[in-house]
Amino acid sequence: AQKVTQAQTEISVVEKEDVTLDCVYETRDTTYYLFWYKQPPSGELVFLIRRNSFDEQNEISGRYSWNFQKSTSSFNFTITASQVVDSAVYFCALRRSEWDYGGSQGNLIFGKGTKLSVKP
């Protein structure tokens, strides 16, 4: 079974603090893909990053960084020097490999999300 767990329901930090959002996934597939999406108060879903299961390099994009560890089935997201504009719900998602199963297994399996509040 495929499952994504975001154990932190809500996190509140003060501006400029660093914050890490946890994501733990379950899958028996050898090839899979992990995603992070941001949902600001306005409601739209914004794509942040995609990671392949065979690429364990960490990624940094400005104040954002991602730590992918297959050994612990985790794909954690860190915001450095948080800002008020980072306040949002963040979703981690898992997707199977289309080539393993033929046809489209293209749906994303989402975690329940972590609501981040950054206070000034």
Add this chain to the structure above:
Amino acid sequence: NAGVTQTPKFQVLKTGQSMTLQCAQDMNHNSMYWYRQDPGMGLRLIYYSASEGTTDKGEVPNGYNVSRLNKREFSLRLESAAPSQTSVYFCASSEVGASPYEQYFGPGTRLTVT
């Protein structure tokens, strides 16, 4: 380039009424999806369409039907709305290929069934 558009943005229905949620994308994507988002539940897939002319059930298809009208448009129909279908509905699209591309989401439709 509008991306993924959805209409309407808000809708209130009475139990038993029917309606169709419209979705269109202008990115020439092959795959399109309908999700619902409920508080504390994340997003769950209702139906998806891998390509024009095909549709498949997702995790929560009961009470819904879909139509992939053409490559651009993918509609979701509620034949007899129920209060349990009160939710925010998102349409998404993506390209397909050797590795999966990210899904692009529309702005959502907030549906209330009384």
